[in-house]
Amino acid sequence: MTLYSRRVLAIALISGITTSLTACGGGGGNTKPTTPPPSTPVTPPVTPPVTPPVTPPVTPSVTTSYNPLRSQLDPENVPAAWAENQNGTVLLQGQGVKVGILDSGADPTNAALAGRITSFLDFVIPGNTTAMDGFGHGTVMAEIIGGTANADGSGGDEFYGGVAPLSDLYIARVGDDTGTIQSSLAPGALTSLLNQGVRLFNMSFGEASMVTSGADGVPSDPNSVITEEHGFYAPTVAAGGLLVWAAGNTGAAQPSMEGGMPYLEPNLQKGWLTVVNVTLSSSGTVTGLDTSTATPSNACGVAAAWCLGAPGDVFFSPVTGTTFSTGHADGTSNATAIVTGVATLVWQQFPYFTGNNVQETLLGTATSLGNPALYGYGLVNAAKAVNGPGAFDWGVFDVTMPSTATGIFSNAISGTGSLQLDGEGTLTLTGQNTYTGGTVVNGGRLQVMGSVGNLTVNGNGGVEGGASGTGVINGNMINSGTFDNTKGNLAIKGNYTANGTSTTMVQLGTPLMVGGSATINGGALALSATSSYVVKTVEPVLTTGTGLTGTFSTLDLGSVFATGTLSYTANAVNATVTRSSVAAVASEGLPAAAFSTQQTAQHIEAALLQADQWAVNDPTAHAPFLQSASAFLSAANMAVASASIDSLAGQIHASSQALSFQQEGIVNRTLADRLSDPGASSSSGGWFQGTGVDGDIGSAGFASGKYSGGGAMTGYDLPLSPNLIAGAALTWNHLSTTYALDTGTSSTRSSGLSLYGRFGEGNAYVTGRVGQDWLTSDINRWALLGDAIDTIASQRDDTMTFLYGETGYHLTFATASLIPFASLGYNLLHRGAINEAGAGGFGLMAHSEGFDQTDGQVGARLTYDWLWSGGRTYVSGYALYQRVFSGDDLAFHAAYAGASTATFSVEGVNSPRNSAWAGLGVTTQLRRGWSWFLNLDGQVAGGDTNTRVVSAGVRLSL
Numbered sequence: 001m002t003l004y005s006r007r008v009l010a011i012a013l014i015s016g017i018t019t020s021l022t023a024c025g026g027g028g029g030n031t032k033p034t035t036p037p038p039s040t041p042v043t044p045p046v047t048p049p050v051t052p053p054v055t056p057p058v059t060p061s062v063t064t065s066y067n068p069l070r071s072q073l074d075p076e077n078v079p080a081a082w083a084e085n086q087n088g089t090v091l092l093q094g095q096g097v098k099v100g101i102l103d104s105g106a107d108p109t110n111a112a113l114a115g116r117i118t119s120f121l122d123f124v125i126p127g128n129t130t131a132m133d134g135f136g137h138g139t140v141m142a143e144i145i146g147g148t149a150n151a152d153g154s155g156g157d158e159f160y161g162g163v164a165p166l167s168d169l170y171i172a173r174v175g176d177d178t179g180t181i182q183s184s185l186a187p188g189a190l191t192s193l194l195n196q197g198v199r200l201f202n203m204s205f206g207e208a209s210m211v212t213s214g215a216d217g218v219p220s221d222p223n224s225v226i227t228e229e230h231g232f233y234a235p236t237v238a239a240g241g242l243l244v245w246a247a248g249n250t251g252a253a254q255p256s257m258e259g260g261m262p263y264l265e266p267n268l269q270k271g272w273l274t275v276v277n278v279t280l281s282s283s284g285t286v287t288g289l290d291t292s293t294a295t296p297s298n299a300c301g302v303a304a305a306w307c308l309g310a311p312g313d314v315f316f317s318p319v320t321g322t323t324f325s326t327g328h329a330d331g332t333s334n335a336t337a338i339v340t341g342v343a344t345l346v347w348q349q350f351p352y353f354t355g356n357n358v359q360e361t362l363l364g365t366a367t368s369l370g371n372p373a374l375y376g377y378g379l380v381n382a383a384k385a386v387n388g389p390g391a392f393d394w395g396v397f398d399v400t401m402p403s404t405a406t407g408i409f410s411n412a413i414s415g416t417g418s419l420q421l422d423g424e425g426t427l428t429l430t431g432q433n434t435y436t437g438g439t440v441v442n443g444g445r446l447q448v449m450g451s452v453g454n455l456t457v458n459g460n461g462g463v464e465g466g467a468s469g470t471g472v473i474n475g476n477m478i479n480s481g482t483f484d485n486t487k488g489n490l491a492i493k494g495n496y497t498a499n500g501t502s503t504t505m506v507q508l509g510t511p512l513m514v515g516g517s518a519t520i521n522g523g524a525l526a527l528s529a530t531s532s533y534v535v536k537t538v539e540p541v542l543t544t545g546t547g548l549t550g551t552f553s554t555l556d557l558g559s560v561f562a563t564g565t566l567s568y569t570a571n572a573v574n575a576t577v578t579r580s581s582v583a584a585v586a587s588e589g590l591p592a593a594a595f596s597t598q599q600t601a602q603h604i605e606a607a608l609l610q611a612d613q614w615a616v617n618d619p620t621a622h623a624p625f626l627q628s629a630s631a632f633l634s635a636a637n638m639a640v641a642s643a644s645i646d647s648l649a650g651q652i653h654a655s656s657q658a659l660s661f662q663q664e665g666i667v668n669r670t671l672a673d674r675l676s677d678p679g680a681s682s683s684s685g686g687w688f689q690g691t692g693v694d695g696d697i698g699s700a701g702f703a704s705g706k707y708s709g710g711g712a713m714t715g716y717d718l719p720l721s722p723n724l725i726a727g728a729a730l731t732w733n734h735l736s737t738t739y740a741l742d743t744g745t746s747s748t749r750s751s752g753l754s755l756y757g758r759f760g761e762g763n764a765y766v767t768g769r770v771g772q773d774w775l776t777s778d779i780n781r782w783a784l785l786g787d788a789i790d791t792i793a794s795q796r797d798d799t800m801t802f803l804y805g806e807t808g809y810h811l812t813f814a815t816a817s818l819i820p821f822a823s824l825g826y827n828l829l830h831r832g833a834i835n836e837a838g839a840g841g842f843g844l845m846a847h848s849e850g851f852d853q854t855d856g857q858v859g860a861r862l863t864y865d866w867l868w869s870g871g872r873t874y875v876s877g878y879a880l881y882q883r884v885f886s887g888d889d890l891a892f893h894a895a896y897a898g899a900s901t902a903t904f905s906v907e908g909v910n911s912p913r914n915s916a917w918a919g920l921g922v923t924t925q926l927r928r929g930w931s932w933f934l935n936l937d938g939q940v941a942g943g944d945t946n947t948r949v950v951s952a953g954v955r956l957s958l
Contacts, residue, residue: 066284069153070160071311072144072338075284077383078163081345084386086408092386094164094344096351099145100198102189103138103205104175106131110139112147112159112317118168121192123185124176134177136322140329141204142169143316144337145344154315154327163341163382164348170198181205187232190241199241199355200347202340203258204333206245210252211260212302219264226257230265237271242355244340246332247276247307251296253373255303263302270356270394273343273363274303275336276375277312286369286379295331300376305394306359307376308366310335342382349386352401352425357389364391365411384411392417392435401425401444412450421446421461428466441481448473448490457481459501465490476516479504479523485512486528492516496544498523500553504542508577511540518542520550520573525566527575528558529634533615533626535579541566542573559786560585560641561633579612579633581605586645589638595701597642599907600649604632607899625898628840634786646741647784650844650894651702653834654908655739656746656777657890658697659707660800661853661911662947663735663750664827665882666693666937668769668804670951671713671729673921673935675758675767676808676821676861682725685929689713689953693735698944699909703743709735713953715756726757731773744781744792750774754802763810773800783839790839796832803827808861819861821880827887828852834894841898844906853887853911871925879918882939888913912941919949929957 066074073079085092098118108117108131120131133139142162146169149161172189175181190201219226233243248256255274262269277290277297290297290312300307312335318327339362346358353361365384369375384390388409389397398420401407405425413419413429418437421427421444428447438454439446441461449466454475457463461481465471465488476494477483479502486507495516498504502523506512509530527541542548548571557564557577564577586601611629614622632648635641670691691711698704715729731752738745754771775798783790808821829851836843859880865872891907919937926932932954939947 066280066282068280068313069157069315071280071284072163072314072334072341073160075280075286075311076163076338076342076380078342078345081342081382081386084349084383086349086406091166092345092348094146094167094341094348096168097164097200097344097347098168098170098193098196098198099164099340099344100170100172100190100193100201101138101141101145102172102174102186102201102203103141104135104177104179104181105133105138105173106142106169106171107133107136107139107319110143110147110317110319111150111152112143112162113139113169114148116142116146116148116165116169117171119170119196120173121171121189122173123189124173124182131171132173133319134322135175135179136319136324137179137204137333138171138173138175139319139322140314140316140324141202141333141337142171144314144334145169145202145341147317150317152317154318157315159315159317159327163338164344167341167344167348170196175205183229183232187235190233190236194236194239194241199239200340200343200358201236201241201243202337203243203245204336206248206256206258208248208250209257210248210250210254210298210301211257211263212254213257226261226264229258229261230268233261234265234268237268237355240271240354240356242271242273242343242358244273244275244336244343246336247274247300247303248298249277249295249331249333250298251291252298252301254301255298255307259298259307260301260303262306269306271359272306273339273359274300274307274376275332275339276300276307276309277330277332277335278309278369278375278379279313280311289374290330292330297332297335299374301373304372304376306363307372308339308362308380309369309375309378310338310380314338339380342380342385345382346385350388350407352399352405352407352423354398354400357397357399360392360394360397361385361389364389364393364413364415366390387411389413391415392419392437396420396437398422399427401427419452430466438475445484447471447487449488454494457483457502463490464488483512485510489513495519497521498550498552503556504552506541508534508537508539508541508575511572512542514542514544516544517546518544518548518550520548520552522550522553524554524556525552525573525575526556526558527564527577529562529577529630531627531630533611533619533630533633534577535612535615536577538574538576540572541575544571547571548573558636559634560589560638561635579608582608582645585641590642596649596651596703596907597645600645600651603896603902603904604645604648606902606904607896608633610899610902622898625841625896628783628785628790628842628898631785631788631840632842636786640784640786643741644784644786646703646743647782648839648842648896649703649743650781650836650906651908652705652739652744652746652779652781653844653846653894654890654892654906654910655697655702655705656737656748656779656908657829657831657851658909658911659705659735659737659746660748660775660777660798660829661827662695662697663733663748664773664800664802665825665855665939666691666947666949667711667713667731667733667752668802668825669917669919669937670935670949671754671756671769672767672804672806672823673919673937673951674933674953675756676765676806676819682719682722683929683957684716684718685955685957686716687714687953687955689933689951691733691949691951693947693949695939695947696944697737697909702907702909703739703741704944705737705739705746705909707735707737709733711750717955723761724757724759726755729754729756729771733773739781744779746777746779748775748777750776750800752800763812764807765810766805766807768806769802769804771802773802774798775800779836783842785839785842790842792836792838792843794834794836794843796834798832799830801828801830806857815866816862816864819863821857821859821861823857825855825857826852831892836897841896843897844894845897845900846892846894846906849892851887851890854885855882856885857882857917859917868924871927871931873922873924876921876923877919878921880916882915882917884911884913887911909945912945915939915941915945931955931957 153159711733
């Protein structure tokens with residue numbers, strides 16, 4: 001057989017198997033490779049690879065429910081692996097992993113492959129884009145790797161699906177309809193698949209000759225078969241790919257030339273796996289290598305260091321019109337496809353793995369079957385493999401994780417090799433690891449929740465404990481990066497060295513414990529507070545068993561509200577930490593223009609002075625408030641401190657009171673527009689008016705707000721004399737406001753009843769309004785306590801009593817008139833009690849309180865009218881100046897609910913003392929007593945306060 005005419009490795013079809021599954025019929029003949037010609041073995045000019053350690057075989061528990069139809073799933077613990085997805089709740093079934101299958105093609109009409117072929121490339125018939133498989137072997141491989149479970153299995157039984165039934169199958173047809181593989185097509189196929197992102201390749205074909213036979217030459221001969229094939233596959237290995245090969249079906253003590261190629265070309269080993277076929281008992285346990293007459297499996301031999309076993313006797317959906325039409329076959333090709341499927345699951349679990357990472361994970365987690373010369377590392381174990389490596393036997397296990405990646409290695413990892421972490425992701429070790437080569441963290445974060453040996457952390461790397469606090473470093477640690485002991489205590493049994501570029505992070509109350517000595521060559525010590533409130537504390541932050549030398553260069557307390565110093569003894573580092581005044585920190589670190597922030601800092605400090613006493617005398621009774629206060633004091637910088645202070649101001653309550661007065665002023669303005677309109681009817685009748693409003697309130701030093709809303713009014717006019725009309729109206733309004741600086745939102749709903757009237761004598765008139773509104777306000781805001789966010793919510797019920805009067809005089813000029821006017825208003829707000837819940841007691845509490853406000857207006861209206869469409873239309877415009885005479889200061893006394901005796905004054909945006917209104921309106925009297933009106937009003941004031949109102953309505957005279 002020449003290099004360019006290779007037969008697919010035998011998958012022998014066993015006819016008439018009735019001993020274990022009488023329902024399954026066989027059929028067809030056997031496909032068996034030609035026996036290689038005898039030759040004199042050649043000793044390769046390389047050092048043989050390390051043979052895996054001989055471990056006594058593990059005897060699996062006997063299971064009486066084993067189903068031979070599931071030989072590709074159950075003996076390898078595949079269903080258990082499906083349930084071990086670290087990245088979500090869906091089953092781990094190969095999603096997103098691209099698997100290349102170099103073979104005789106694939107039949108898309110096969111029941112297990114319907115809709116499963118992602119890509120098909122034909123290298124036998126260039127230009128063919130239709131998936132096909134005239135021989136059937138490639139279809140079987142695709143079924144075992146990623147086929148879908150279906151009812152069309154062997155002998156009418158069910159096919160239980162492939163190992164990775166949701167993987168992406170990339171088929172490269174390099175074998176013809178007779179099963180002959182053209183090896184020269186492999187390089188092009190591999191390159192094309194690599195360009196599509198494929199890194200895992202199933203290679204169930206090869207020479208019949210053993211790798212040690214010398215039949216394919218030696219690497220030193222540039223014209224030898226081995227040299228040429230090395231050139232075929234080396235680029236794939238160099239690209240981080242993994243090639244999974246069948247050992248062969250000749251019953252030899254050594255694998256085929258392809259399966260054993262790293263024996264002659266060691267640089268291929270990192271991307272190579274070779275698979276032997278093992279037989280199973282009726283209970284599903286391994287009984288040995290398959291020694292059947294038709295397809296006896298080759299042994300691992302010199303490939304032991306990269307060799308695994310898997311069952312080769314597999315049932316699948318029949319491949320119609322081929323020798324695989326019975327749906328049952330046996331051979332190392334099937335075993336290879338199973339291992340490829342398990343590799344797919346591992347690559348899905350750890351998508352940042354290289355082919356070498358996947359290879360070593362599969363080898364190190366295999367279930368030992370004894371003699372490595374026969375079985376290599378043993379039976380592939382999917383459930384264990386998807387939980388990370390089980391052994392480091394091949395030097396450095398180098399993992400590079402992207403920034404968003406997380407991964408967990410939960411197996412107990414043994415071996416003489418080492419672990420190296422690069423990148424920016426987070427890797428967690430939960431097993432009790434015994435590998436002796438040490439761990440190096442160059443980048444990313446290593447979380448130790450189990451145990452490791454010697455540990456080195458370089459500049460961009462970090463190490464941390466887990467929440468369980470069970471992590472142990474059974475060796476020495478050298479830190480030139482970041483060691484975070486605040487997320488869970490991580491004990492060091494050996495020595496600890498902190499270099500100048502290092503950061504050592506410790507939580508107060510949980511010192512870093514070093515069993516040996518500590519050498520501090522500078523670097524930073526970063527302390528973080530516990531959830532307990534601390535006024536002043538002196539405590540150890542690092543202790544040693546055999547001595548301490550050196551000092552830290554800097555101390556970072558992690559909070560702008562704390563000061564501290566370090567002291568050193570022969571065996572410990574102690575820290576003295578004292579709480580700083582919130583008011584003093586704000587005064588020194590924030591601009592004086594931030595009036596509200598400075599004021600709130602004083603309020604918080606007053607409450608914390610009370611907390612200082614509780615922390616010493618009665619911490620249990622005040623635990624929620626003390627815990628929230630501690631969280632507030634954890635602000636790491638002035639930006640967070642400023643935002644935290646602002647979030648506790650409560651100014652939204654004072655500002656919402658101003659909006660209540662503003663809302664009443666809007667109602668007064670819209671009703672005054674109607675009553676003073678020259679086109680207003682003096683007859684009895686009913687009317688309805690809708691209003692929409694939006695605007696802003698603001699004042700220097702306080703959070704501004706944007707509001708919007710609307711409402712409705714309906715009433716009835718009743719003439720009492722030719723010059724006097726009276727009426728009653730019902731009002732409904734809603735106003736929603738969002739405040740800047742994340743200080744919160746308010747929503748106010750109101751309903752009211754008012755009486756109004758208009759008296760005219762000649763060209764003069766007087767209008768008035770009196771009544772009451774009932775308001776319900778829901779206020780929601782957010783408290784920022786350091787890095788924690790909590791919601792503060794409250795609801796209060798208010799009432800607003802109002803009086804409004806206006807007088808004016810009509811100066812008539814033909815079809816126009818000018819109306820100067822003046823008005824007075826009085827509003828009394830009875831605000832309900834404030835009882836905010838949330839933020840551990842940093843919500844406000846305040847008693848109910850009354851606020852009254854008196855204002856006056858002077859202005860003029862200009863009106864023009866004409867006859868139009870059978871009625872008279874009036875267009876008017878006005879402008880006025882408004883002055884608040886009293887009651888514009890809406891500050892009130894309150895306290896934080898958790899420190900009710902530390903009262904303070906809460907201020908917010910007040911009602912503007914001076915403002916101006918302007919507006920336009922149109923009224924049209926129609927036939928049959930109908931009229932309609934539309935008004936646009938706007939208010940401007942100092943600061944950021946302004947209002948825009950649109951109202952429209954209809955009236956029916958009776």
